Amino acid sequence: MSINVNAIKYGILFLLLFSLQSKAQSVKLFxxxxxxxxTLHSKVLNQDRQFYIHVPEQDSTKPNKALPVLYLLDGENHFHILSSYINYLSHFKIFPQVIVVGIINIDRKKDLTPSHSTKTYDGKEDTTLKPSGGNEQFLQFIETELMPHIEINYKTTSYKILAGHSFGGIATINCMLTHPDMFNAYIAVSPSFWWDNNYMLKLTEAKLAKLSSLKKRFFYSDGNEGTFFHTDLLKFDSLITNRKLKGLEYMYKNYPEETHMTEPIVAYFDALRFILRD
Amino acid sequence: MSINVNAIKYGILFLLLFSLQSKAQSVKLFxxxxxxxxTLHSKVLNQDRQFYIHVPEQDSTKPNKALPVLYLLDGENHFHILSSYINYLSHFKIFPQVIVVGIINIDRKKDLTPSHSTKTYDGKEDTTLKPSGGNEQFLQFIETELMPHIEINYKTTSYKILAGHSFGGIATINCMLTHPDMFNAYIAVSPSFWWDNNYMLKLTEAKLAKLSSLKKRFFYSDGNEGTFFHTDLLKFDSLITNRKLKGLEYMYKNYPEETHMTEPIVAYFDALRFILRD
Structure with missing residues (x-):
């Protein structure tokens, strides 16, 4: 594991840019x-991995305050949206401050799928799915390489959140069930339960049966995405609700006005509000 | 009117930063x-005024495509949220591309209030409201200085949207009623109708009576902000609805789960969806 030296170069340029900008500002901008x-080289994945990092403005009365960390899958899609929510709402003391790490995909069909399958939701063969089933390895990258990197370079509390959408949603649930010690809270927006003949619903049923408690906060949701999609979410919600797990605080929300791609905008806000509520 | 030369300096540094970063990227980031x-010096206001500008990624097949412009009040609060919505949703072809100009406040109590008053919503005297009533002058700055500046420097269509929250909401409605040629569409999130003994409700009633058509798109909304606030919105909605103005496409939305400060997150998304729907 090594930090790409370019990151340091950009950092210096960024500081230069930011300090020059500050001079022109007559209002304090947050x-x-x-x-x-x-960029971080991953030995586990044998590739360079890229990510965004957002650190909220420091309160000058509490410099270097340790902050929780939100690890966000599909960082290239949703990082700026979540970071702007956290910036705005923490500035007005509605949310606590949180560091956001937005992991950028190389091959999301490989990294975010918990099992190997080459079939799409409608049963068609898809050759781009050949590398699928790499989520376990990807979670190992997060646990053994990315998390230590973040914890060395930023002042963090032990509270960690994992958030994902679509394939990122099943990756998030897979992580909760198979590595329950990695995170304190989970957000699964429109998890793709159709994947591999409902692989994740079956895994949930099997794993939940062996758990007596799950001290986590967990938000999951779906939009207006077709009957099969919603039926799967309702099945999942029944599994969670019927198990009555000690310590699990969860919220399921359906957004009938949202499509698969618009739902993250409202669902991530509700999810953060639920998870960061105290 | 002049462009602060620092803006050019930052621009060059920014380009340098961005081009260096690009080299390290293995995925195309949008x-x-x-x-x-x-910064722009305003002769009308006799002060330097600051603003953010967001220009969506250029489609390489349609370089220099002319884009509509959204002028956003309280830019320091909501610019990044709206820009990230437009970036994400236009990337997935759900929204068209729009340039966002986020105007940063110096004294919002002066610039965004349509009349002079020194009383808060509960009737108390507030000395910080002494300069209030500057909205007309502020709109002149937008029309005669900021808009020409944007139109010279960016490739724009003639379609323009004005958006504001709270005092920015009454400023937006004031603009629609008193300068109906400036914009094509308006967003007023939680407009502060309580201002100056319902000044804006009275102005709306008077101005609407003289209008036979208003070819605009107009979104307004409120949250869970107390009975007086909601009552005012309902009165305003009745004025608009009863007038049956030709060409006016409007939507009123109430968000019972949102406070005054959280509402912009969901309301601006719904507003953009309504205004940019085709």
Whole structure:
């Protein structure tokens, strides 16, 4: 594991840019969103991995305050949206401050799928799914390489959240069930339960049966995405509700006005509100 | 009117930063949100004014495509949220591309209030409201200085949207009623109708009576902000609805789960969806 030296170069340029900008400002601005892309070589995945990092403005009365960390899958899609929510709402003391790490995909069909399958939701063969089933390895990258990197370089509390959408949703649930010690809270927006003949519903049933408690906060949701999609979410919600797991605080929300791609905008806000509520 | 030369300096540094970053990227990233602060000297207001500008990624098959412009009040609060919505949703072809200009406040109590008053919503005297009533002058700055600046420097269509929250909401409605040629569409999130003994409700009633058509799109909303606030919105909605103005496409939405400060997150998304729907 090594930090790409370019990240340092960009950091210096960024500081230069930011300090020059500050001079021109007559009002104190709090809502700078980082666009920097950091790179870390992963031995586990045998590739360079890239991610965004957003660190909220420091309160000058509490410098270097340790902050929780939100690890966000599909970072290239949703990082700026979540970071701007956290910036705005923490500035007005509605949310606590949270560091956001937005992991950028190389092959989401490989990294975010918990099992191997080459079939799409309608049963068709899809050759781009050949590398699927790499989620276990990807979670190992997060646990043994990315998390230590973040914890060395930023002042963090032990509270960690994992968030994902679609394939990222089943990856998030897979992580909760198979590595329950990695995170304190989970967000699964429109998890793709159709994957591999409902692989994740079956795994949920099997794993939940062996758990007596799950001290987590967990938000899951779906939109207006077709009957099969919603039916799967209702099945999942029944599994969770019927198990009555000690310590599990969960919320299921359906958004009938949202499509698969618009839902993250409202669902991530509700999810953060639920998870960060105290 | 002049462009602060620092803006050019930052622009060059920014390009340098971005081009270096690009080299390290193995995936094409579309969601860069500008943090640059531009400055323009306003003769109308006799002060330097600052604003953010977000220009969506250019489609390489249609370079220099002319884009509509959204002028956003309280830019320091909501610019990054709206820009990230537009980036994400236009990337997935759900929204059209729109340039966002986020105007940063110096004294919002002066610039965004349509009349002079020194009383808060509960009737108390507030000395910080002494300069209030500057909205007319502020709109002149937008019309005669900011808009020409944007139109010279960016490739724009003639379609323009004005958006504001709270005092920015009454400023938006004031603009629609008193300068109906400036914009094509308006967003007023939680407009502060309580201002100056319902000044804006009275103005709406008077102005609407003289209008036979208003070819605009108009979104307004409120949250869970107390009975007086909601009653005012209902009165305003009745005025609009009863007038049956030709060409006016409007939507009123109430968000019972949102407070005054959380509402912009969901309301701006719904508003953009309504206004940009085709």
């Amino acid at each position: 809502n700078h969103i980082s666009n920097e892309v950091y | 969601n860069h949100i500008s943090n640059e602060v531009y």
